[in-house]
Amino acid sequence: MTYVVEVNGLTKAYGDVKAVNNVSFKLETDKIYGLLGSNGAGKTTIMHMISAQQFETSGSLRVFGEHPYENNHVLQQVCFIKESQKYPDNYNVRDVLETAADLYPNWDQQFAMSLVEEFQLPLKRHMKKLSRGMLSSVGILIGLASRAPLTIFDEPYLGLDAEKRQLFYDRLLEDYAEHPRTILLSTHLIDEVGTMLEHVLLINRGQLLLDEETDSLRGRAFSVSGTAAAVDRFTSGRTVIDRQQLGGLVTASILNNPGQLNGQAEAEANALTVAPVSLQQLTVYYTRLQNRDSVSSKGAK
Amino acid sequence: MGPAMDDTRPIFLQIAERIEDDIIEGVLEEEAQAPSTTQIAAFYHINPATAAKGVNLLVDEGILYKKRGIGMFVATGAREIALTKRKEQFYEQYIVSLVREANRLGITAEQLSDMIKKGAVQQ
Numbered sequence: 001m002t003y004v005v006e007v008n009g010l011t012k013a014y015g016d017v018k019a020v021n022n023v024s025f026k027l028e029t030d031k032i033y034g035l036l037g038s039n040g041a042g043k044t045t046i047m048h049m050i051s052a053q054q055f056e057t058s059g060s061l062r063v064f065g066e067h068p069y070e071n072n073h074v075l076q077q078v079c080f081i082k083e084s085q086k087y088p089d090n091y092n093v094r095d096v097l098e099t100a101a102d103l104y105p106n107w108d109q110q111f112a113m114s115l116v117e118e119f120q121l122p123l124k125r126h127m128k129k130l131s132r133g134m135l136s137s138v139g140i141l142i143g144l145a146s147r148a149p150l151t152i153f154d155e156p157y158l159g160l161d162a163e164k165r166q167l168f169y170d171r172l173l174e175d176y177a178e179h180p181r182t183i184l185l186s187t188h189l190i191d192e193v194g195t196m197l198e199h200v201l202l203i204n205r206g207q208l209l210l211d212e213e214t215d216s217l218r219g220r221a222f223s224v225s226g227t228a229a230a231v232d233r234f235t236s237g238r239t240v241i242d243r244q245q246l247g248g249l250v251t252a253s254i255l256n257n258p259g260q261l262n263g264q265a266e267a268e269a270n271a272l273t274v275a276p277v278s279l280q281q282l283t284v285y286y287t288r289l290q291n292r293d294s295v296s297s298k299g300a301k
Numbered sequence: 302m303g304p305a306m307d308d309t310r311p312i313f314l315q316i317a318e319r320i321e322d323d324i325i326e327g328v329l330e331e332e333a334q335a336p337s338t339t340q341i342a343a344f345y346h347i348n349p350a351t352a353a354k355g356v357n358l359l360v361d362e363g364i365l366y367k368k369r370g371i372g373m374f375v376a377t378g379a380r381e382i383a384l385t386k387r388k389e390q391f392y393e394q395y396i397v398s399l400v401r402e403a404n405r406l407g408i409t410a411e412q413l414s415d416m417i418k419k420g421a422v423q424q
Contacts, residue, residue: 195347215311276309
C-alpha cells in the first residue's frame with residue numbers, strides 16, 4: 001500500500017531544542033486527519049516539513065512516495081493553508097485567486113466563485129486591507145477550491161465567526177464527499193470539528209502521543225466520583241488519567257481496559273457516580289499526563 | 302446541521318441507533334430506501350467514512366441491505382430485528398439503573414412496581 005504521507009523518526013531540532021522529536025506516522029489516501037496538540041507542540045513544524053517549507057534534521061519523509069523538497073511533481077499535489085500566509089503587497093483578492101488557479105491543477109473556478117459569494121469576499125480589495133476573518137476566508141477558499149490530493153489546513157479559521165466556521169465545515173464535508181482527498185487539519189477546536197475527523201494524531205512536546213481512529217477514542221475514558229476510599233478501591237489496577245479531590249469526594253478519570261467497555265457498569269454497581277469523558281477532555285488528560293511524566297523524570301535526574 | 306452527536310460514544314454506533322429508531326417508529330418502512338452515507342454525513346455533520354461504518358453495521362445485522370448501483374434499503378423483517386435488539390438492551394440500559402436509584406432512595410420493589418403501573422396508565 002502506498003501512503004500519501006509517510007514519516008519515520010522525523011525530527012526537527014533547533015540547537016538543543018527538539019521541536020519535533022522522532023515522530024512516525026502514515027496518512028492514508030482520502031481520509032480526514034486531525035492534528036491536535038497544545039500551542040508549541042510541533043504541529044506547524046510537522047506541516048511545514050511535509051510541505052517542504054522546512055527541512056528535517058533527521059528521519060525520513062515521503063509525500064506521495066517521494067521527498068517533497070524542490071519536487072514539483074509532489075508539491076503541485078499539496079495545498080498548505082497556513083494562518084500566517086503572506087501575500088504580495090499589491091495583490092487584491094482576485095489576483096490571489098488567479099495565482100491559485102494557475103498553481104493547482106484541480107482548481108475549480110466555479111466552486112471558487114460560489115465560495116467568494118458565500119464568504120462575502122470583496123474581489124477588488126487589497127489583501128493587506130482585509131480583516132483577519134476575511135484573510136482566513138481567502139485561505140479556506142483556496143484550500144477547498146484547489147481540491148489538492150493532500151490539503152493541509154493549519155488552524156485556518158482565525159478571526160472567523162461561528163457562522164463562517166460552520167460554513168467552512170459544511171462545504172468541506174460536502175466537497176470531500178464528492179471529491180475525496182486526504183485532509184490534514186490542525187485544530188484546537190476539537191469539540192467543534194471532532195465529528196469530521198476519521199483519525200486523530202495528538203502531538204505534545206514534539207512527540208506523537210496518539211495515532212488512532214477518532215471513533216475508537218470515544219468512550220475510551222470515563223470518570224467516577226464517590227468517597228475517596230470507594231474511588232481508590234475501584235481505580236486500583238486501572239489506568240487513572242486524572243484525579244481531583246474536593247473534601248472527602250474524589251473524581252477520577254480512567255481508561256477502559258483494552259477490549260472491554262464494561263468499566264462503567266462495574267463502577268455503577270459499586271455505587272460510584274459515572275460520567276463520560278469527551279474527546280477534547282481526553283486529549284487534555286493525555287497531554288497533562290505526558291507533561292507530568294516528563295517533569296517527574298527530569299526531577300529524578 | 303442535524304441533531305448533535307454525543308462526543309463521548311462512538312459516532313458510528315449512534316448513527317446505527319438513529320436509523321434503527323426511524324425503522325422502529327415507522328419513519329423508515331421495510332423495503333424503503335435508506336438515506337445514503339453522503340446524506341447522513343451532511344445531515345449529522347460527520348465524516349462520511351464514519352457514516353458508512355454505521356450503515357455497514359446494520360447491513361451485518363440484516364437490518365439494511367445493498368442494491369447494487371442504487372443504494373441501501375430496509376430489509377423485510379428489519380423492524381423485528383431492531384426491536385429484539387432494543388428489548389435485549391432495555392434491561393441493562395433502563396432497569397438496572399432504575400432499581401439502583403430506587404434502592405438508594407429506599408423505594409421497595411413493590412412501590413417501584415406500583416409506580417411503573419401508574420406511569421403506564423398515564424402514558
